[in-house]
Amino acid sequence: MINHYSSPFIKQVRFKKEVIPSFDTYPFHFPFIRAEAIDLHPKITYIIGENGMGKSTLLEAIALAAGFNPEGGTFHFNFSTYQSHSELEHYIKLIKGTRRPKDGFFLRAETFYNVATNIEELDKEPGMGPRIIDGFGGKPLHEQSHGESFFAAFNHRFRGNGLYILDEPEAALSPLRQLSILSRMHDLLAENSQFIIATHSPLLMAYPDATIWELTEEGLREKPLEETGHYKIMKQFFEDKERLLHHLLSGK
Numbered sequence: 001m002i003n004h005y006s007s008p009f010i011k012q013v014r015f016k017k018e019v020i021p022s023f024d025t026y027p028f029h030f031p032f033i034r035a036e037a038i039d040l041h042p043k044i045t046y047i048i049g050e051n052g053m054g055k056s057t058l059l060e061a062i063a064l065a066a067g068f069n070p071e072g073g074t075f076h077f078n079f080s081t082y083q084s085h086s087e088l089e090h091y092i093k094l095i096k097g098t099r100r101p102k103d104g105f106f107l108r109a110e111t112f113y114n115v116a117t118n119i120e121e122l123d124k125e126p127g128m129g130p131r132i133i134d135g136f137g138g139k140p141l142h143e144q145s146h147g148e149s150f151f152a153a154f155n156h157r158f159r160g161n162g163l164y165i166l167d168e169p170e171a172a173l174s175p176l177r178q179l180s181i182l183s184r185m186h187d188l189l190a191e192n193s194q195f196i197i198a199t200h201s202p203l204l205m206a207y208p209d210a211t212i213w214e215l216t217e218e219g220l221r222e223k224p225l226e227e228t229g230h231y232k233i234m235k236q237f238f239e240d241k242e243r244l245l246h247h248l249l250s251g252k
Contacts, residue, residue, distance in 0.1 A: 008042035009163045009194050012095035013062055020091055027061075027086040030054035035220040037095075041211035044185070044195040048205065048228060049215035055198040056108075056167050058215070061088035062196060063165045068106035074157075075104050101194075103162030107153060107169055151177060154184050160191030170201035178203040202231045 014037040020028050027033075032054060038045075047055050060070065067075050150172045158164060170178055178201055185195060185207065199205060205212060205225050214221050214228060225231050237244055 007097045007099050008040060009097055009099060009101050010040050010062075010066065010094050010196070011042075011097050012040060013038045014093045014095060016091045016093060027054065027057050027088045028091070030057065030215070031217055032058065032215045032220045038213060038220065039211070040194075040196065041209075042194060043189050044197065044207050044210035046205050046210060046212040047196070047198045047215065048200065048212060048230060050229070053215035053217075055215060057086050057088055059165060059167050059196065059198045060108075061086065061092050062094070063106040064089040065092055065094050066104070066163060066165070068104065068165065072106045072108040074106075099192075101161065101163040103159045103193075104164065105153065105158060105162065106165045106167075107150070108167045151180070154181055158184070158188055158193075160188050160193055162188070162193045164188070164193060164195045166195065166197045166199075168198055168200065170199055170204055175203060182207060200230060202228070202234050205230065 015033055015035060017033070017036075020033070022028060023033065030053065032038075047059060049055050064070060150169060169181065173181065182204065189195075197204065202225065205228065212223050212225060212228060214223050
């Protein structure tokens with residue numbers, strides 16, 4: 001059996017700083033671009049930070065460089081409803097391991113509706129193969145809530161031995177569902193998978209064997225969960241809710 005932990009699909013993301021035209025223009029103005037590289041954990045790498053720090057832009061570039069469609073889906077999805085992705089993919093280099101994924105999915109909260117629509121359109125075309133939706137549990141994704149359709153992808157379409165890149169998956173999930181996703185991720189990791197996840201959720205960040213990279217105004221920093229701003233603000237809120245709310249709401 002392959003030792004997954006010493007053989008990730010992607011080991012590192014390097015920035016081609018020598019060919020970047022200008023650090024003052026989008027998407028090269030993000031502070032993380034000035035780093036040499038980002039080392040990826042063989043199990044889970046979390047990319048976190050405040051809004052506007054470039055999490056989704058970075059994740060999108062990694063996904064495109066790995067061979068995914070900009071709007072999400074598996075390696076085989078090839079549709080476009082609009083052209084909005086950045087050119088950052090051309091300015092990074094993925095340092096890959098010796099293995100190649102047998103499965104994969106790029107899940108974006110903001111474009112998963114488009115993925116669901118594309119599945120319906122493809123399944124309407126005449127063909128001899130099975131329906132694509134059968135790989136997602138059989139029930140049309142548009143007939144489910146956003147959270148249910150996300151959960152269907154995790155439970156049915158993610159098959160293991162895969163590279164899974166997720167952009168804010170918690171957007172459609174309740175706290176209970178987020179914990180269920182952690183459990184499902186654990187199962188998939190046991191089947192030699194690798195995750196790269198952009199998230200704001202301390203629940204999803206809680207997996208014990210992972211790396212958390214925080215994008216800040218100063219650049220890129222690796223942090224344990226307990227030192228992230230996401231964890232600290234949630235901890236402060238639940239431990240001293242009354243005082244925090246008093247400061248937030250006083251005078252309003």
